[in-house]
Amino acid sequence: MADYRAPLTDMRFVREEVFRAEQEWQAMSATADFNAELADAVLEEAARLVEAELFPLNQRGDQEGCVMSDGAVTTPGGFRQAFAELARGGWCGLGGNPAHGGQGLPKLLTQSFDELLYASNTGFALYLTLNNGAGLLLDAYADEAVKTRYLPRLYAGEWLGTMCLTEPHCGTDLGLIKTRAVPSDDGRYSVTGSKIWITGGEHDLTDNIVHLVLAKLPDAPPGAKGISLFLVPKRRVLEDGSLGEANGVVCGGLEHKMGINGSATCVMHFEGAEGVLIGEPHQGLAAMFTMMNYERLSIGIQGLGLGDVAYQSAIAFARERRQSRAPGGAAEPDQAADPILVHPDVRRMALNARAWNEGGRLFAACVARELDRAKYHSDREVREAADELVALLTPVAKAFLTDRGFATTVEAQQIYGGSGYCVEWGAEQYVRDARIAMIYEGTNGIQAMDLIGRKLTRNQGAYVERLADRIRTELENDDIDAPDVHPFREALERELIRLERVTAAVIDAASKDAAAAGAAANDYLHLLGYAVYSWLWWKAAGAAQRGLTRQGPSGEDFYRAKLIVGQHFLTRQLPHSEALERQIAAGPSGLMALERDWF
């Protein structure tokens, strides 16, 4: 099985040469302490950790899985020790609020750590992902007493957090939940109900688990407007912060899944469990949405990380495996056959994977930078503009990154031939682990509905228009006039026009037919994804060209490779956007024409 190497050079290129992180950080007081050297140091240490500790546990985690016995869940061998090391190193509180013991790193930096975690061991990474989400939520909505009691422990990895949303009969449609919370005399609540698909609902990594649970109060209005949010610890937390007796929280079983076997996916029963209300009554869903942007980007990055480890693994195989000869004649005549990396079709698959990964890395960084601006920038207008762009791009980041990430793991597996189907080589695990990312944290179909509803038709396309304006301003202000960058500029200009044309058409169609938005949603999300990648690849090509001209830090080979990979995106991936435009133009009538009985 091939090793995994953290792609630090490409991460640095994206961060510093494309998105100028250092300048960005210096301009905001909350991040003014960060600079390129510090970022490098953090990621180099992270790379050491994931390469040496987490990746070697990845296959074992898949094969052993989590095991439940007498209500207790044991994680795969090595997970406890690795988690303890991460916790000791402060890696659970990387993005946490410094006022409560977090390290306050900007998202533009922590998103790279997310990628390393997912790439090296997705099953393991998820315990941290959920904990990050819980921390964000409490930081935004809990009162000071709760924050003081819980946040330092979550940031220290002493306890871990979960999100308890889904119930057996509802996931997407949370208005249907049945879990109830009844007020007690002491201001607390008694929470009763069953939740499913709870990542890290029970495990042996920490002494306590902090569940954030959606439930309805007795006086709740019906539907999604009657949902409240409660903190329900596995073990009660006493006034002095020490652990009391067990709360009424029981793990009812583990799901048997296609992948991410190292992650405990639990059925959780709350049986009159003591809980604390977080935020206002009936406002639980709004609170949950606060951290959605972070979580959804994180799940998008799962697709990216798995795409990259799958690519690396396939390339290692393609260098070793020898079959047939290069098209122009033997590349290594002294051997019985050439490495398969000489074959154009193998290169096509490898470059597809690579281009999606590098595009995905640009995209994740782009959204992360806007998240930082929205949170930290001193200028309200900048914050609001960033917030808007995050709102627009988050569903795309989640769905496009995971759709492309899954496809990338499949393409990487294909490079392996038959070995890709055999468990020992590891390629098939990446496919299975990537598949869930298209489903959870809101299916990709739900992301598309979010995009086309809240982010597009509701504002009559204003978000898209302002994004297009911003890109056009960048195009106008750009001073690079190099032949290698021209095709990127032309493609971007063409895709912007296409995006605006399709956006107008979709908004018009949606105003006339209730089914039009849903019929266009998925393809529109992908169309926007292609347009944004065109933007980011143009930026990356420009940065590579600057690097070539000025002998930049990433090295000449790196910049040349970047331009070739970008060109691959333009010629062999971007043509799909035209097909998407045509598909959207088909409208809803065909989809709705088939009688329900005829399916």
Next chain:
Amino acid sequence: MADYRAPLTDMRFVREEVFRAEQEWQAMSATADFNAELADAVLEEAARLVEAELFPLNQRGDQEGCVMSDGAVTTPGGFRQAFAELARGGWCGLGGNPAHGGQGLPKLLTQSFDELLYASNTGFALYLTLNNGAGLLLDAYADEAVKTRYLPRLYAGEWLGTMCLTEPHCGTDLGLIKTRAVPSDDGRYSVTGSKIWITGGEHDLTDNIVHLVLAKLPDAPPGAKGISLFLVPKRRVLEDGSLGEANGVVCGGLEHKMGINGSATCVMHFEGAEGVLIGEPHQGLAAMFTMMNYERLSIGIQGLGLGDVAYQSAIAFARERRQSRAPGGAAEPDQAADPILVHPDVRRMALNARAWNEGGRLFAACVARELDRAKYHSDREVREAADELVALLTPVAKAFLTDRGFATTVEAQQIYGGSGYCVEWGAEQYVRDARIAMIYEGTNGIQAMDLIGRKLTRNQGAYVERLADRIRTELENDDIDAPDVHPFREALERELIRLERVTAAVIDAASKDAAAAGAAANDYLHLLGYAVYSWLWWKAAGAAQRGLTRQGPSGEDFYRAKLIVGQHFLTRQLPHSEALERQIAAGPSGLMALERDWF
């Protein structure tokens, strides 16, 4: 878990109303005994068998898998009994030569049985697939004594056949094989070497296993021209046909795979095993290619079958699962939410799956009919034309059907949301089982190289040209002038022009650059796939229109649904062909530009 229902109505429509099977059969003496009623009877009995016996064992087969102990392999629970029932019913010799106990059914009929087998239980189906291949090969190349001794047992399912090609260091590049065959004094051979990925190499379904093994004779010329083919039984077969002692054939282990766990994938060691030469010395690869067209179509049908069972399963889920409301307002106001089948995006996924399945069923029947013509038709010109079309379309059938079949299982799984990722619902097994079909029997990349090499550039596009001529003749002779069929005609005419344009460009590029064929191969294969589907959907739309006008046997709802599903292909799948044309136009330079060290 949802049931599987054999799609007999659609199979009959394709067979009788699109391809006029009865007329076809009556016109050839070898198939003159077959008619529509007999075909219906065969498939109805087959449907009963797969629905009641094989499908209920599918999930169990996945979960139990095959187990090896002391060199013996045990198939999953129920497989032995089910296989015995199939063998008793004569289902192992369906397409076999009647002169040796086979039933001589035309491929146009048996391909439907293949679909039912794969859909209901792919892990199980593969034992029969390999046996069919072995039977075909022996019938074509073995001498009468061998045929008489072996074929009746293989057709009766008393013994089962295998194909032993791949070795640890070579699969695609069979010229590299190391297995050796040394002549003995008695005219037999002593075969020594190791083979991997041998489907059904060892199992408990039959008393004997008949291996067809590629090996090199001592005087073999190097490379692919020095490969011979040997029959090597697990147990020796005595003169009177009874079983003698064990031959030197040992199962060295089972692969742990992503899926098809019910199928024993074996490492096989031949240790001076007694073998019989089949066909001429050094002509083994040519013999193997004889049955490739059948096997490759069969593996294509694996994609189709799994796509259909995945679709059926997802639709059953989408009828039951209730989340949110239909776009125009509640479809079932008395319920808390509507079934998710009301949502346009769910319908988009469902119709994608359905359109690929129905298109795939047309395609499989199309190739099967040509296989029958090539084998049975009395007119040499018809036979040769059919042979040529089979040669052209076989790599497309294998690769396009499996690529689309896999994508269909993924899309069906997506309809399930989180349940699709949980083992108990079965959707994820279809994905895992479908994935291998893109890899084995020649990876889809190898299919594309076969297409663009032997079937395109070698004849300067003559095969494609003659296919286009044939389609144009059909277009000219067509008498249907209905508005619902016009879009199909227009799309077909457009795709034919595109196909011819791209074909000419690819041939020209390949004549100038050794890497051009490989760079275009995969996309060209898909482009040809889209063109052929345009043809077949036009035929199907015409047949549906005829059915509507003349109150045909499939019923009005069926014909209306067929036109809607075909329209979905035109508007939401076919637009991709233009992207493929652009991707092909990119040529090889970008793929070859990246230095090997830069990957």
